[in-house]
Amino acid sequence: MQNEWLYIGLFLVVGLIIPTAAITISRIVAPRKPNPIKQSTYECGMETVGDNWVQFKAQYYIFALVFLIFDVETVFLFPWAVALDKLALFAVLEGILFILILVAGLAYIWRKGALEWV
């Protein structure tokens, strides 16, 4: 078990080294002549107005909240799915009941209008 995660760790390091090497080579070879106009924010030729870190639609926030509920709950389903063959029919039905509660939650959110894009 420990060995497996060591392997993943090594893979992660190698996976970071490859793009870093590409950028480093580029940094050595490429020219560097910065000037204020070149570094200004690109907005199709317009000068940018105001702060760039703007506040944005709260709608995204609601979808993120809905997602959070579902994602946490679906993680509980993985052990159930792995052990499905060894479970009795009753346990399988219990799992289905759990999913039905999730779907009822989705239906409630739908009815409340949280899934409408306003």
Next chain:
Amino acid sequence: MTLWNNPTNFIADWLRGVFSGWGMAEGLAVILVTLIGIVVMASLVMLLDIFLVWVERKVVARFQDRLGPNRVGPFGLIQPFADIIKLIIKEDITPDGADKVVYNLAPLLSLMSVIILWAIIPLAPVIFGVDLNVGALYLIAAGAIGTLSIIMAGWSSNNKYALIGAFRQVAAMVSYEIPMVVALLIPTILAGTMGMKGIVDAQSIWFVILSPLGALIFLISAIAELGRTPFDLNEAESEIVAGFHIEYTGMKFGLFYAGELLHAFTFGTFLGILFFGGWNGPLPWGGQYPLIGALNVVIKGLFFYWVIMWIKYTLMRIRIDHMLAFNWKFLTPVAFVLLMVTALMDKLLAGTAPWIYGMGMFLANILVGWLALEAARAYARRQRLAKEALAQPATQAAHH
């Protein structure tokens, strides 16, 4: 154990012998051999990535009735190397007010999140990095790092377009992750394990036959997670120019591009492994001869990569409210219903003959898909009638 039955272990044993012959400690030799294996694997993946640039350009050209690159080398095969040289010698511009650390880290994470997925891909029964027993969860976790890199890029670029692109990617990712998780639960149920190798081993009948709807849901949510058309709102070039990577130049842009292509190919490979039998497959003896098995996996990966490209260059981009409505009001309910039906059928049909089991599963999937389409049609008709009823009095008032 010969070179043909077990090439990786054969070479690894030989290398370990060589290192031990030099007087190296046993543990150190093992780690060094593993490291060499990882570097070879990652390099092959990157070489494939370079080849994918050529495939992408050539195939899109054919879809659009053009010839594509055909000047540099035979069939334009050297073209991607010319592209890379161009990208490397371009100046790297950092925009004013960018958050430098996050800005520079984003392209690295973008490519890294794809490369680490290859750690769990079993190319053949004996050629695999590591057979994690939580493979399906690892796939989701690594995919989330890719999305994180897009958010980092969009937020740190100090550009409104980039920020909007990142927001859209977050919305797409948080929505389509649910059907993807559920689609991953279906092979898990059928195989009884989350490990990729176990899932391939369990496919005496390909899972696409047992669960065609599951494979379709996985493909759709994978396309959404990749951010390719029709779900490419995060880089919609006609409205927010290039979205999250608008301010990136030179090799940093190249890394995003390479990451996107490799991501699409990797998800194609996962579709092949999860639903289309992995190494058992178009070519015979994939299970006995590892090299043929690896070739099979790559062939399936390239085929599904082509399918994803086909969808990309055929469909138009859809609006974000349509995209989210499609997910939350159609795909997610269908996925959950399919999960329940699969679990129940798997339990009820356990112990029956394979052809009854397969037939039952297949018919259950078709039924769920058909009912879902009928329900969607009824819902759409109700919406349309309501809209017409709303529009009716207004036109009558205009007549008087």
